[in-house]
Amino acid sequence: MTIFQAIIIAIIEGLTEFLPISSTAHMRFANPFLGIQPSPFVDMFEVVIQFAAILSVVVIFYKKFFDFKRTTFYLKLIIAVIPALIVGAILKDYIDTALDNLIFISCVMIGGGILLLFIDKLFKRNNIDDEREISLPKAFAIGCFQCLAILLPGLSRSAATIVGGMQQKLTRTLAAEFSFFLAVPTMFAASVKSFWDVYKDHPDTLVSSNISVLVIGAVVSFIVALIAVKSFIGYLQKHGFKAFGVYRIILGVVILVLALKGML
Template sequence: MTILQAIIIAIIEGLTEYLPISSTAHMGFTAALMGMPESEFLKMFQVSIQFGAILSIVVLYWKKFFNFKNFDFSFYIKLACAVIPALVLGKLFDDKIEAVLGNQVAISAMLVFGGVILLFVDKWFKNPTITDEKQITLKKAVIIGFWQCLAMMPGTSRSAASIIGGMTQGLSRKAAAEFSFFLAVPTMLAVTVYSVFVKTWGENTATPMKGYEMILQDQQHITLFIIGNVVAFIVALIAVKTFISVLTKYGFKLWGWYRIIIGIILLVYFWNNPTQPVKENTSSVETTMIEHK
């Protein structure tokens, strides 16, 4: 992987992590279109740079996460409980998820299907009753956490699943999007920690390694890891602010049509190029939480 390729993938991650369009799918497609050969480091890199995107949310909403003057313990309880379904179900459905990983045609089809759903979301949930995170009960938070689990299907988008889940519980578009952002922090942090410090990459190869061992393997990997996270952080800061503004003003139709158009284009491309050597970038536990898509 070159520095330019790392920057491009990091830009894609920062742009799409919190949008309802599937960051995992977009990074996989980008790597395929750049002709990047598969490697354990590439897979780990695509997961680990989400740490930069996580930091963007913490920075943008730092008063929410570190409001020690008016400490709200219930905020952390709701996030902790909401993330449990993704952790548990991701492990239980490990084999089934693995069976879908790498099928770019199926992922492209999910982009289209999810786009069609987004076209009607605004009509389905017209009368929200919750406009602030403090109004979200623990029960509603857990239900949203279960909705997030729909992202176990690559191409679904963790953001889209959790936002729609929030709207089913009476949250306004803005409140649902922001709670999705908050929920992403413990979810994606768990993914990053698992990928870098726990998961053994290349178990069936002669040199299996932990993620941090691959990063520290040489100066090039260290440089790519640092640049990737910095770029993802900066781009995510801009993307989140823009997304909230566009979502509040225009709703989900714009993102729905985007998913449909891009999904159809990629569906045709990968249908005609079935040997494209690209696989989804995560294990089952990670995929559950990333879809982020």
């Protein structure tokens, strides 16, 4: 992977990580166009820049993440992340296979887009608008929804947890914020495991040139995500999810046609 390729993928990740349009799908779709070939390092790169993007949430919501007097906040995140850790560990082989199937990912993109067209109408009367009102059972339920994104690459972790939050009566803004919070432990665990797997099985992959690419990608992803988070919250408060649903459907159909024709 060249530095140019790393920067483009990092920009895509930073822009899409917090939107309900699947950053994983976008990176998988972009790789063939950029001439990026599958490899253990590329897999690790994608996970690490996702975590870098997630760190922007810690910066933006630093008062919440570093308010050590509110232990229940941390407990909610721990409880919510447990289902994803279990499912990810048990179904690793299935997940790796699904991530390489562009036709499957495209179909999931389309299905998720159809759901987003109606989500605002499905959850009109949600009234939980403060994170302190999220109970431990509700946090666990939202964490279970996150598993759907693991089982269905292309669904979007953000979309799955936002839908889960709204199903638990959270307002769409709070559902989005809690989705951001939950991403931190989830992607931290995924990044550590991915980094360790590559180091253990392919230690020669982490040469100095690759480390440089990894660092540059992480920095770019972090900066772009800082801008994207604030923009997404502002847009969501005014307009809802319909535009994201339309976008998912259009992109999913385009990639599906290209994949079926063997052009990707």
